[in-house]
Amino acid sequence: MKRKIKICSAILSVGMVASSFQMVNAAPNNTALQNQNAVYTSVESLSTAPANFRISQRSGLGCAFSWRWSGNTEDLYAIYRKPTGSTSEPVRVTEPTKENINVGAETLMGSYDFCVAIVDKDGNRISNYSEVSTVESYYDAPVHFNISQRSGLGCAFSWKWSGNTEDLYAIYRKPTGSTSEPVRVTEPTKDNTNVGAETLMGSYNFYVARVDANGNRISYYSEVSTVESYYDAPVHFNISQRSGLGCAFSWKWSGNTEDMYAIYRKPTGSTSEPVRVTEPTKENINVGAETLMGSYDFCVAIVDKDGNRISYYSNSATVESY
Incomplete structure (x- = not known):
């Protein structure tokens, strides 16, 4: 399967976090990490995050990261990962290490945010998270996406099968003309013929993409199919x-x-x-x-x-x- 890869890094100044992470003070000597809709408050005071976290090497799904050494020879570090846009807490994906240059961490298909933190010998985080580096790895989009059936607000779509019996798909929707990210509106499925997705009144763009078992997108979006469903117009204007x-x-x-x-x-x-x-x-x-x-x-x-x-x-x- 041919794979296209896009890499983007969000690097901010020392002591800051990327746009998807905001440092806030919850109480004296306590720090909270606010990630969009979720707020994570430390149990005890956390030390300053490692600075200058960045992607330093990339090969396929293998990725290496580097960051500025804290100056303390006893400090241990670990890299964390979570799906881009998720409000969940990042998950530690490496063992504690004293290294800070070209530390490897395997990525996954899709879009994931990586960061680093200082940890104790047991892998428990004892610093704030660093700035974020986002790694995107997507398969090619499904092709020949089209409307195959239509009845009222019910609509079915079909597309060309990838040839892989393990592939899962999901349909996405957004208002026509919107610049927002499409929203997944179906559960993962192996079907690719007459897959139903309820439309809404108005004009909406639909797409299909490959997803993992948890519904996270791992391919580019397909071409768009627009579905319009309108009430009668007001009269005597x-x-x-x-x-x-x-x-x-x-x-x-x-x-x-x-x-x-x-x-x-x-x-x-x-x-x-x-x-x-x-x-x-x-x-x-x-x-x-x-x-x-x-x-x-x-x-x-x-x-x-x-x-x-x-x-x-x-x-x-x-x-x-x-």
Whole structure:
């Protein structure tokens, strides 16, 4: 199997940790390590982390790391690893050593954050974690990913089998146009034909990738398949009030007390997608939206609580300000 490898390191100044780790003071003489959503508080005061932790050698899944010597000949070190983005505590993956140059640690397929800490002779950590070095090792993406079945919000996807009976796959999803990382929406499976994944109202991009037994991604994402599921558009959209560049719009209520709406705008004659210009609201009478100088087409659509559009656009109302 051909493998592509990408390496990225996050190196910060002495005494600092990488962007995914933030040093905070929990109490006098105590240090907490905050890793995104999880906070790890030391049982006792921890010493300063080793500095200048970095990848010094790389060959396949083998990786060697180096860092600045503490100056204490008695200090022992160990390297730790955890999946990138995980809120779990890093796991020690090497035995205690006095070495600090080209210390080997085996990586895994996928994306993993490595760091080093001072430990006692039994391997218990006695310093803060160092800055992070991220190592990414991905297999090639599955190919020929496509929508093979569709019924309402149910959707099934297929792709070309890799030829390896041990390979596991999972389907990922994110809103169309979003720059966020796709989210896994299916459990690991060996199937590659008509694998079901529930869609959501709106427009979403789906992908497939190889995963390990725990659902961690170990390949690049496949090509994208976009699935759109929209409610009917609100009707009778019109300008109800106007004052200078301020404008209010009204439309017919859908009859559903849970429906939320947002107003969209684009230059008259433009072929671009309208841009949302109001926050989600349950109101449908005299909803204000600031106009701009020139000619603009406004419309309304039903949205979810995050402002993602889940209906077709309404009829347009043109506002001119010259």
